[in-house]
Amino acid sequence: MQCGSGSGVALMRPVSRRRLLQLGGATGLAGLASAGVAGRSNSDDLLQDHEGPDLEKYVQPLPILDERDPDDWVGIGQYHNLEITEFTQQLHPDLPETTLWGFDGQFPGPIIPGFRGLQLAVEVDNDGLPDEHLLSVDERIAGTTTANYPGHDDPVPEVRNSIHFHGLAVQAASDGQADMWVSPDGVTGPRRSRDVQVIPNQQPRLSTTYHDHTRAISRLNNYAGVVGPYLVRDGSERQLELPTGEYDVTLVLADRSFTDDGALYYPDEFVPMFGGEKATVNGAIWPYMEVEPRRYRFRILNPSNGRTWGLRLRNEADDSEEVPEMTQLSAGHGYLEDVVGVGPYGDLGTLLLSPFERAEVVIDFADFPGETFTVTNHALFPYPHGDHHNPNTSSPAPDLDEVMQFRVSRERVDDPSRDPHEIEFPTPERPDPADAVETREITMQMDMNEAPMFHTLNDRGPFDDVAIRPQLGSTETWELKNDTMQSHPIHLHLVRFWVEGRKDLGADEFQDPRPNERSGKDTVMVMPNQNVKLTVAFDDYAGTYPFHCHNLEHEDNAMMRPLEVVDEDSDE
Numbered sequence: 045m046q047c048g049s050g051s052g053v054a055l056m057r058p059v060s061r062r063r064l065l066q067l068g069g070a071t072g073l074a075g076l077a078s079a080g081v082a083g084r085s086n087s088d089d090l091l092q093d094h095e096g097p098d099l100e101k102y103v104q105p106l107p108i109l110d111e112r113d114p115d116d117w118v119g120i121g122q123y124h125n126l127e128i129t130e131f132t133q134q135l136h137p138d139l140p141e142t143t144l145w146g147f148d149g150q151f152p153g154p155i156i157p158g159f160r161g162l163q164l165a166v167e168v169d170n171d172g173l174p175d176e177h178l179l180s181v182d183e184r185i186a187g188t189t190t191a192n193y194p195g196h197d198d199p200v201p202e203v204r205n206s207i208h209f210h211g212l213a214v215q216a217a218s219d220g221q222a223d224m225w226v227s228p229d230g231v232t233g234p235r236r237s238r239d240v241q242v243i244p245n246q247q248p249r250l251s252t253t254y255h256d257h258t259r260a261i262s263r264l265n266n267y268a269g270v271v272g273p274y275l276v277r278d279g280s281e282r283q284l285e286l287p288t289g290e291y292d293v294t295l296v297l298a299d300r301s302f303t304d305d306g307a308l309y310y311p312d313e314f315v316p317m318f319g320g321e322k323a324t325v326n327g328a329i330w331p332y333m334e335v336e337p338r339r340y341r342f343r344i345l346n347p348s349n350g351r352t353w354g355l356r357l358r359n360e361a362d363d364s365e366e367v368p369e370m371t372q373l374s375a376g377h378g379y380l381e382d383v384v385g386v387g388p389y390g391d392l393g394t395l396l397l398s399p400f401e402r403a404e405v406v407i408d409f410a411d412f413p414g415e416t417f418t419v420t421n422h423a424l425f426p427y428p429h430g431d432h433h434n435p436n437t438s439s440p441a442p443d444l445d446e447v448m449q450f451r452v453s454r455e456r457v458d459d460p461s462r463d464p465h466e467i468e469f470p471t472p473e474r475p476d477p478a479d480a481v482e483t484r485e486i487t488m489q490m491d492m493n494e495a496p497m498f499h500t501l502n503d504r505g506p507f508d509d510v511a512i513r514p515q516l517g518s519t520e521t522w523e524l525k526n527d528t529m530q531s532h533p534i535h536l537h538l539v540r541f542w543v544e545g546r547k548d549l550g551a552d553e554f555q556d557p558r559p560n561e562r563s564g565k566d567t568v569m570v571m572p573n574q575n576v577k578l579t580v581a582f583d584d585y586a587g588t589y590p591f592h593c594h595n596l597e598h599e600d601n602a603m604m605r606p607l608e609v610v611d612e613d614s615d616e
């Protein structure tokens with residue numbers, strides 16, 4: 045059954061065997077169709093109650109993430125050897141140390157600095173990880189056992205990693221896709237063909253993440269901490285006179301929940317949405333940052349499993365509601381067509397970031413010496429309606445209405461950076477919609493008939509045959525149609541698409557995208573009852589790549605499909 049707005053639990057009917065075959069393939073049945081826990085209804089399985097420890101806000105400074113030095117230089121680029129290990133880290137002064145998994149023994153991982161045109165070679169070792177997962181693996185999810193993993197007849201170790209560089213145009217073998225995993229003992233997934241991933245960086249500058257993408261457990265690996273920032277700079281960046289050095293700060297915003305002993309809290313059984321009750325920024329729960337009264341550039345990344353942030357600033361003074369503008373200059377790739385003011389007098393009131401979207405903003409604190417600003421969150425969870433509209437997905441769904449604080453020092457300082465409103469940024473690359481040779485329709489489904497409930501794209505699952513084969517070098521129109529009750533951040537690997545417009549399902553005219561979507565993008569939020577139109581140019585590589593919902597709980601449980609870019613001129 046498809047749950048559009050207006051339908052509900054009472055309308056459930058059994059899933060046909062044919063439909064399950066479509067979704068999972070014959071050998072995928074066990075994962076998608078296994079019975080729920082005896083004596084409990086499906087919806088009971090989805091409800092999770094968790095109350096973590098009370099922690100005071102703004103009692104610790106924001107950690108600043110270091111940029112990682114390459115381990116070697118090879119050929120025309122840098123070589124990084126990243127180790128994923130288990131370690132403990134104190135995320136709040138009043139919380140016992142938390143056991144985490146991550147890169148270089150820290151959460152989030154270090155910034156990997158890239159440069160446009162300079163190749164990055166990455167080798168990830170996870171042989172230091174234990175054989176058992178830090179979190180519970182739900183073997184009802186397809187791709188967790190040999191029996192429910194179509195196309196894979198070998199053992200499926202509980203601990204596996206495949207690391208994806210999000211938003212990068214790379215050859216498929218270096219893309220860190222779901223079936224390219226390796227276990228600590230060296231057991232490999234069905235599509236892994238190389239250990240050293242090569243990232244050419246032949247694309248506009250970007251700010252993004254490298255993160256786990258392993259079949260059926262990416263939500264667990266990412267939640268455990270297997271994520272870090274990847275920043276690709278280019279030669280033009282210095283000439284723009286944006287804030288640099290200590291005034292160019294990466295902020296990794298990720299929600300997490302904890303038990304009283306400091307352990308990560310995550311439900312043992314699969315839940316279709318998960319929202320943490322604490323905000324972590326660069327691995328610290330509710331930190332503050334002391335800033336000077338001048339401009340800062342913030343690269344904001346959202347690698348939360350399923351939480352959309354809706355960010356604003358609030359002045360903590362009794363006698364002032366004035367706040368500086370957040371001036372957005374990039375949505376991750378290159379720069380926006382025009383900078384976008386976010387704030388009470390701006391083009392947008394709220395900076396919305398769905399999972400794995402990014403925003404680069406400049407905030408000028410010059411007029412506010414001695415004042416304190418709280419970064420507040422105005423996006424309900426699950427986005428956009430919150431739990432009260434759909435209690436079956438409140439798992440857990442607390443209010444998380446604050447993120448971090450900026451405290452502005454009093455002493456006047458020089459600021460050599462320029463006002464971003466006066467900077468002429470490079471024009472973003474834009475594929476021409478008139479070149480589109482094909483129009484594809486991507487629909488979204490929520491299926492509540494089985495435990496655990498799952499989502500799909502075009503009524504198919506990740507193990508079903510490729511149905512979309514764009515020609516290498518061609519341009520296409522994609523319409524992403526969402527008649528479910530949740531927003532879905534849809535991500536296409538390999539490409540940078542352009543958001544042409546949005547409209548309600550059934551409406552005639554597309555409306556303009558948000559002003560801060562006017563640049564190359566790789567992830568776009570599709571709201572309930574919405575059709576989002578994209579122009580996609582498949583220019584870079586032939587090969588098989590996934591597109592999927594970037595809500596990690598959806599991604600792990602069937603909301604992912606392959607596409608194959610075909611090169612008809614190739615001899616192969």
Ligand SMILES: [Cu+2]
Nearest residue numbers: 532593595598
């Ligand atoms: Cu989704």
